[in-house]
Amino acid sequence: MILEITTFDHPALRTTGTRVEKIDDRIRQLAADMIETMQEAEGLGLAAQQVGLPLQFFVLDVPQMKKRPSAMRVKGRPVDFESLMPLVLINAEVETFGRIHIESEGCLSFPEISADIPRSLSVRVKAMTMEGETLEFEADGLLARAVQHELDHTRGGLFIDRVSLADRAELPEDIRRLSRPAKSL
Template identity: 35%
Template sequence: MIYPIVAYGDPILRKPTRFIEKDELDLKKLSEDMFETMRSANGVGLAAPQIGMNIRVFVVDATPFAEKDEDDDEDEADLSLADFKKTFINPEILQESGEEWAFEEGCLSIPGIRGDVYRPSTLRIRYRDVEWNEYEEEYSGMAARIIQHEYDHLLGKLFVDYLPVLKKQFIKKKLTDISKGNVDADYRMRFPNRK
């Protein structure tokens, strides 16, 4: 099932999510639906609030970063991301470390807007998978960044919160337009303030 993506301005994107219990949901089905929704929107990550669910779940599939076109340099493809496809249930970032680095981020809930965000290069995270197995793992580079971006959604934070004041003022009207549904997106969206 492909869910509509919740657009910027919906209160659920600003609400901290809750932990879920083991048998509360069909986690395999939810995971499959989230991956299908994410792929249909050409994303590399999707958090539950983005489909209107206030729970601590997100999915990532960074394989597009590992693929390269014939025109790309060898360096542009990050082969460490070739198998980076996971569902994170009840995740908790335990530690972030390393030098902060900038990358131009975007978000399916905020189409058409991108901006440089600085994040620490490495993190340690504890989470469960759809079988309810618990893991504690370390990630760095682009994998860490994708996790940090999706994890922020579970805290009610968005990448635009990290942008400089001047950039925020510059995109203010665009954000208002998105919340009203005045935006072009190649995927189905749910708008909070559409008249």
């Protein structure tokens, strides 16, 4: 089922997610619906906050792209991450490392906007999968960026909070009012 995507000042977007302790039928249905919604909207990721549910839960569907490549490693070995997509990550813990890259980013909750956002090139992730197993991996590039973007959502953060001071002035007034640059994510 296609779910309605929350936008702009919807309170769920500012709500820190609670942990998902059990994979039950409700969570299985949510995962299926969020994947369908993300794919229909042609997004690379979607967090539960974006369908109105404050949970530590997000889905990703990141393709390998020539211009914005990604990589994934499990136990130090490269893996074909595209074969794992769409990927559901639950209660994700993320450590960032590597250089900071500034690249253009969008968000399904802000359909008209894209902005240059600084993010670490790489992430180390530990999360629960839909099978209830623990998945640990490292990712670089666009995939690492998507993980950081979705992780922000699960903590009530938004990409507009990370826009540089100079770029913030160029955001439309109604969007600028919604950004919370002082809050650390």
